[in-house]
Amino acid sequence: MYIVQIASECAPVIKAGGLGDVVYGLSRELENQGHTVELILPMYDCMRYDQIWGLHDAYKELSVPWNGGAIHCSVFCGWVHGRLCFFIQPHSIENFFDRGYYYGGNDDNLRFAFFSKAALEFLLQSNKRPDVIHCHDWQTGLIPVMLYEMYKFYGMANQRVCYTIHNFKHQGIGGMEVLRGTGLNNEGYYYGYDRLRDNFNPFAINFMKGGIVYSNFVTTVSPHHAWEARFTGISYGLGHTLELHQDKFGGILNGIDFDVWNPESDRFIPHPYTATTFAEKIKNKKALRERLWLRQEDKPLVCYIGRLDDQKGVHLVHHALYHTLARGGQFVLLGSATESGINDWFWREKINTNNNPDAHLELGFNEELSHLIYAGADIIVVPSNYEPCGLTQVIGLRYGTVPVVRGVGGLLNTIFDYDYDPNHPPEKRNGFMFFEPDQQGLNSALDRAIDLYAKNPPLFQQLALQGMNYDNSWKDPAQKYIDIYDFIRHR
Numbered sequence: 282m283y284i285v286q287i288a289s290e291c292a293p294v295i296k297a298g299g300l301g302d303v304v305y306g307l308s309r310e311l312e313n314q315g316h317t318v319e320l321i322l323p324m325y326d327c328m329r330y331d332q333i334w335g336l337h338d339a340y341k342e343l344s345v346p347w348n349g350g351a352i353h354c355s356v357f358c359g360w361v362h363g364r365l366c367f368f369i370q371p372h373s374i375e376n377f378f379d380r381g382y383y384y385g386g387n388d389d390n391l392r393f394a395f396f397s398k399a400a401l402e403f404l405l406q407s408n409k410r411p412d413v414i415h416c417h418d419w420q421t422g423l424i425p426v427m428l429y430e431m432y433k434f435y436g437m438a439n440q441r442v443c444y445t446i447h448n449f450k451h452q453g454i455g456g457m458e459v460l461r462g463t464g465l466n467n468e469g470y471y472y473g474y475d476r477l478r479d480n481f482n483p484f485a486i487n488f489m490k491g492g493i494v495y496s497n498f499v500t501t502v503s504p505h506h507a508w509e510a511r512f513t514g515i516s517y518g519l520g521h522t523l524e525l526h527q528d529k530f531g532g533i534l535n536g537i538d539f540d541v542w543n544p545e546s547d548r549f550i551p552h553p554y555t556a557t558t559f560a561e562k563i564k565n566k567k568a569l570r571e572r573l574w575l576r577q578e579d580k581p582l583v584c585y586i587g588r589l590d591d592q593k594g595v596h597l598v599h600h601a602l603y604h605t606l607a608r609g610g611q612f613v614l615l616g617s618a619t620e621s622g623i624n625d626w627f628w629r630e631k632i633n634t635n636n637n638p639d640a641h642l643e644l645g646f647n648e649e650l651s652h653l654i655y656a657g658a659d660i661i662v663v664p665s666n667y668e669p670c671g672l673t674q675v676i677g678l679r680y681g682t683v684p685v686v687r688g689v690g691g692l693l694n695t696i697f698d699y700d701y702d703p704n705h706p707p708e709k710r711n712g713f714m715f716f717e718p719d720q721q722g723l724n725s726a727l728d729r730a731i732d733l734y735a736k737n738p739p740l741f742q743q744l745a746l747q748g749m750n751y752d753n754s755w756k757d758p759a760q761k762y763i764d765i766y767d768f769i770r771h772r
């Protein structure tokens with residue numbers, strides 16, 4: 282099968298969070314299973330050019346109709362750790378992707394509406410006719426809309442779309458300017474409630490809703506989150522739309538790339554290890570402490586890695602830091618915040634804990650350091666308010682770092698409580714879980730983890746090893762996506 286992935290991220294060249302990991306890891310596994318995969322991405326000025334091999338211009342004269350005129354684009358081509366990627370670079374005064382950031386402009390809806398249009402135009406003009414176009418998140422929600430309303434008539438009638446929603450919170454809201462820009466000119470038609478009109482703001486169109494309505498199949502990134510999206514408020518107003526389209530909606534649990542995340546061959550950790558050489562892990566803990574100026578003492582090292590965002594339960598992350606210190610442990614945080622209030626708050630905490638030999642807060646995005654933290658920590662906390670899938674707990678498992686998580690979304694599909702899990706025998710359990718999103722809730726799980734570490738080290742190690750035994754690679758999930766691709770191709 283010939284599959285084209287269109288997305289706003291692909292790790293490690295463009296990564297703001299889990300979306301980048303998923304786009305890369307899924308593409309690689311699809312190729313491993315014998316399929317042809319290409320990726321189309323924006324050419325941001327701030328992406329990691331050092332992660333692209335053989336970048337060259339592939340298509341110089343891409344003219345993309347926009348706003349009644351056209352924007353001229355160059356398309357570059359290169360390999361990101363073996364994946365064939367096409368990068369679209371528009372040349373216009375809007376400077377869509379030359380701004381030093383991936384997201385955060387006031388005109389993000391126009392930036393990605395343009396990218397979606399340009400990606401389709403590139404497929405059309407370069408005569409690429411994939412069997413399946415796989416789009417991701419709100420940024421590419423308009424692709425199936427334009428494919429079925431426009432490009433189908435230009436010679437792309439056989440292409441099918443699978444649309445994956447990684448986070449319902451960001452849906453892509455716009456107005457007439459988006460319709461004008463993309464050339465979806467029939468305002469009354471597209472503003473229909475059964476098409477793009479936002480379910481709550483009657484003056485707006487919603488990219489993600491368009492993605493759901495027009496795609497041949499829609500997925501989200503874990504089975505439990507698929508259920509939450511339909512039956513709780515977590516889909517931010519799209520529950521009814523999902524209800525209408527339930528026949529083509531499902532949840533597929535994300536995998537992680539077992540080569541990128543592999544403690545046996547990880548280039549960023551000084552002491553490789555496996556389940557059979559688990560004793561080496563403690564050398565990474567020592568190295569991590571050395572790097573972050575933490576004291577070397579026999580105490581549990583708890584970490585948090587992730588965006589500092591309301592979604593992630595920042596108040597509980599903050600509490601976990603001080604609770605761990607109060608319990609005599611050490612805490613390492615690696616995170617970045619886009620919201621200035623949260624950013625300022627954690628900068629103050631960083632200053633507060635600056636001289637504490639048991640705490641380190643690293644504020645920013647640092648891929649290399651994240652690997653060392655996964656390898657060096659004993660416990661990883663993920664106290665999310667909601668979590669479509671969550672990758673950090675799964676990476677934690679792979680590195681023998683015991684997860685302490687809140688029981689929501691994909692966390693429920695991946696972590697099984699050491700003491701209480703009703704569905705898994707003791708030898709299949711791999712972490713600690715709590716449900717109430719408050720301090721007592723978090724304590725109830727974190728305390729059990731710290732106590733087991735302190736009072737029964739062999740059992741704690743056994744639990745870490747059980748986590749390492751889980752196969753959360755892309756093998757099974759990729760097969761599920763292939764089944765979906767096959768299904769929509771022949772429908």
Ligand code: ADP
Pocket residue numbers: 297298299300302586587588615616617645646647648651670671672673674
């Ligand atoms: P998200 O909601 O951000 O997608 P996930 O748990 O699905 O959360 O994925 C997070 C991914 O981003 C993981 O690979 C994690 O290691 C990485 N990550 C998050 N924040 C940082 C950071 N500040 N520095 C390095 N890597 C990070």
